[in-house]
Amino acid sequence: MTTTLEFRDAVRSAYPDVYTPEVLRALDVLAPLDERRRARMAARTARRKQRAEARERIAFLDPEALIPGTRIKVADARAGNFDGAVIPPDLTRQWIQGTGPATKPRSDVRSGLRNVAYALLSGADGWMFDGEDALGQVDTMSLDNHRNLKLAIARDPLFLEVAEEVAGEMNRWADGFFGRPIIADWRQQLDFTTILYRCRGLHLEDRHIRRDGHGFSASIADLVLYVVNNHERLRAAGRSIVLYLPKTQTAEDAALWNDMLLALEGHLGLPVGTIKCYVLVEQLEQCFQLMEIRAALSPHFVGFNTGRWDYINSVSDALAWDREFVNPNIQAITMTYGYMRTYEDRVRRAMNTPDRNGRFALWQGGMEPNIPVGSEEGVAASMKRAVAGAEREQREGASGKWVAHWKMVHIVRPVWERVGEANQMGRAFPALTYGPADAAGLMQLEEAPRTIAGARDLLSVALQYGNAFLRGFQAAALKPADFFGNDDVLYLMEDMATGEIRVSILWEWLHKGAVFTEADAATGTAAGDAFTPALFARLLEEEYAKLRQAGNRDVHDDSKNTTLPIARAIVQTYVQSKVKAPWYVDLLNLNLGLEDLAVAEQRIARFFETFKQDGTRITENLDF
Template sequence: MSNAEISIRDNLKETYEDVYTKEVLDALKALAPFNQEVKKLMDIRLRRRNERALKGKRIDFLNPDTNIPGTNIKVKDAREGNFEGAAIPKDLERQWIQGTGPGAKPNATLESSIRNVAYALLSGADGWMFDGEDALGQVSTMSLDNQRNLKLAIHDSPVFLEVAEKVASQMNSWSEGFFNEEKISNWREQLKFTTKIFRARGLHLDDRHLRLSNGSSFSASIADLTLYVANNYRALMGAGSSVVLYLPKIQTAEEAGLWNKMISALEAHLGLPVGTVKVYVLVEQLEATFQLMEIRAVLGKHFIGYNTGRWDYINSVSDALFWDKDFINPNIESIGMTYGYMRNYEDRVRRAVNTPDAFGNFALWQGGMEPNIPVGSKEGVRSSMEKALAGAEREQREGASGKWVAHWKMVHIVRPVWQKKGTPNQMGRQFEALSYDAEDAAGLMLLEEAPRTVRGARNLLSVGLQYGNAFGQGMQAAALKPADFFGNDDVLYLMEDMATGEIRLSILWEWLHKEAVITEDDPESGVQKGDVFTLKLFHKLLEEEYNKLLEANDKDVYESSKTSTLPIAKRIVEVYVTETTKIPWFIDLLNINLNNFDLKEAEKRISQYVKRLKEKGQRITENMDFTV
């Protein structure tokens, strides 16, 4: 392992001394040796992806008679629950609704930025996942602003309490208009209600502000884990709260095992008992669904539950099968949680959490995201809320102990679905035991007939372009809808994050490179049912949808972005979709262009990325503007 020191970019050590405290810096130094292990596993991950493509081999279950890689736990034992898991802490037993979103805004004053945390903690959500990953912008110092804001809120700082009082009044004004009643009776008491949870960035990402002195990029996972836990564990535990993380983008139990080692090492460094830090795992990757019990087992006393996030998961299935000419997704609107492979994925998760460990402990299942925001015409809001409630009711019936919402205004709309039931959770419900045969494997990649249309392609392209633009502006979570519906208040904006932008372009890549057949006539473009989705059609739609964004008003597309981040977003979309070598992560092309507003420079960086991927099978993940 490397003994290189950690370097912090520019003068951030001084300007964020409240975040980079001595305790944090010592903890970072203690965890720095894991950086090499993270890089190694990410290399293995990419090689595994390439080997499957070369051999035309689909993902399969592990051999039950082997050890889980990187551990001495037998696969068979993990599947049978022969391991020690975690009892669920009191403040996590009831998580009917968890909100998600970042705790900071781009280019904002502290008082404005920290409002995000106030909205979250006054929302009435049982838990709030403050996002350090898919919904948190990374321009400038946003990841550090996020950490600062969370620390100020968790420590009840005067600046946060002052902002929270004002925000409570504004939230009550809205709820009086929407529900005919105020929802916050005592704002100080309300702040104590919501369990605070943090989502660290995945193992595939690097931090923008830290490097090792030998020039190596530094894992964003290690940075996020250390900064959040070391800065807040005393205040959280002192208030009787759990220290809780969401872990994203895990593909294998071996990767989960590395997370477990890092968390255990941090606990040991801080003098905390093993299992102090509790983790939910987002099941966002197809391969993870083949190793659910194994992931539970390796995380042991840290693991408390799974979350079924729709968008990332769809993207992972698409990416895992990019080489398979027969696997072509339909319109994104058709791929709900009851669709083919999604239905089977959800079923495996609920069976995995309801398999007891050696001590009879079950785990939680948190349902997926509700992206709606109740703002629009009366009819638009009514029909969208009906769909939102139907989705929540379905998940509740299926066994979820709660679900996610992407906006604080949705909390009191959806929470009653679980409130009516009254029980804190649905752990221990009886479902059929997990099985591991060829039929199970096939079900996790099951396609069903559904439309594939030009209208669907336009929607994919328009939102994909807008998302890339929003990302460049520092908004990794943004309320978006296709340009053809701008000005139509019956069609609501949906909260989109990195995952939703990524899957849209992944599907377009499939349609182009696997010669998808369009299933309906489209008089506007002249495309007929049975026609193939071609490069010519893609370029035609790209130009048309891009021009609509150039003509949009400032409400939908910032005027200043049309000559800065939007042209870069267009180029990224074009390269991602048309490049024959499937780029593993859309976010890579966005990340290397953060804080860059020059199209020529963007094209240079994109070419450099593609060249390295093709020639060396490597990604560029570091901050290209930060060298030691």
């Protein structure tokens, strides 16, 4: 069929099962909404620049105004005067949701399907198959992700063959770790987990589709590919169609998402509200508009998720202009720290505000990144912390949380099993208020360490993550180079968010002259000394050298003269630039598939020149 869209290379002929005629028709129907998305992203960048120039902090909306993009009054949204979604049975209990993609970089179908099998056999109540932060974008990996999900949902014979094999491997691990198997009947177990899918954010563009000579919305691409390819089988099985929506910043963004969902439901002849969605609260501005976002998405919205890394990054970025706002070491910024504590509290209050039908929404807690692999002492200590973190979130009112690896499901899920309640919707919390103290609490700093060791951590993991991303591993097990070979310190499963926050805090420390709270003999730094350009350059060289010298287990040897130098160039330029880039991922996407440092340096320079000139982000695939 003919289409208004342009497709890269031979992707349509290579993926006819993904780019079906039905998918192509739906893409054409939703394609005009990309103009609104592009306008929203331009407005977002302009708003960020305006606030920085005016030294203006984010504020609450005027209660008498309409939510942009809707006919809903802000005051009505805050009062719950809207019709919220009914929570379907397969979302009522979501004690543990796992996250991860449905494929591996440059893998064949059988190998990639193992990821899906591990997920659906894990015992998680839900599994968020990721199209965004944890999914590499090299080659056709995003399309492999969709293909594998389609095969698994259809219970293709190859998937069932892989699942039986994986179930045996999982039970062998469990016998060794728990002293018992975790899967009794693998076929029955496959139907236990609710399938969720995370689309890419509005700020990203697809690498395989172009429209009118420019990039095309990755959000629209993912929405259409997942829903069109799978809605009939999911509904026939009595399962919900559930999405996670990332990186929204405002209720106006949510209204655009709602119109995209309505347009697709209308095109497919689905009742309004068939598609359900969680919204990740990972941007500071969202916390000023929580009820407004819930109302803007009200036919579809089922809950919020409180992630840590992206949210910290957004606070740092939103206050980049404020020299008085300087974060401490990243390890100190837990969910009980200052502005994070306020953030979590506002989310739980928003979820437990009833709509006009008395309906509440779900709160899914944050990510547990630990993996139980290491020394006996290291694993025991890390698992103890993981369980304690889950217990805290359960006490605070979360109906469940995330884990980043299937091995963590049976370690953390018992926290909710012991309580036994399907969810915590409707728990009594104080009503949300919208005064100056509420706004200040969302940007509240507290005394905490800021050290050379903390700077090394930021640099080491930022470099490692950038390198992993460029190799196709957008989810990677990482730890600072100083702990390579130390099995008492576990690797953490990290995704794009961990890269974003680390370069963001490094930029903040350098350009605001962050003061260290402790002395460091190795660098000759005293307490009270500032993080200077010379010190940044020295630490960058030292941490980069450690990665060059690391073993293949920690830094792949085939990356040390290819993508690792490019990752270093990106980190160095991002942190040293006087104008702060809004997204680390932009620079990584720009250099996907490259191994030529000179070409990468040209692209990095072009990005910053363009952004400094008029705020334009280069987001399209330059190798289309």
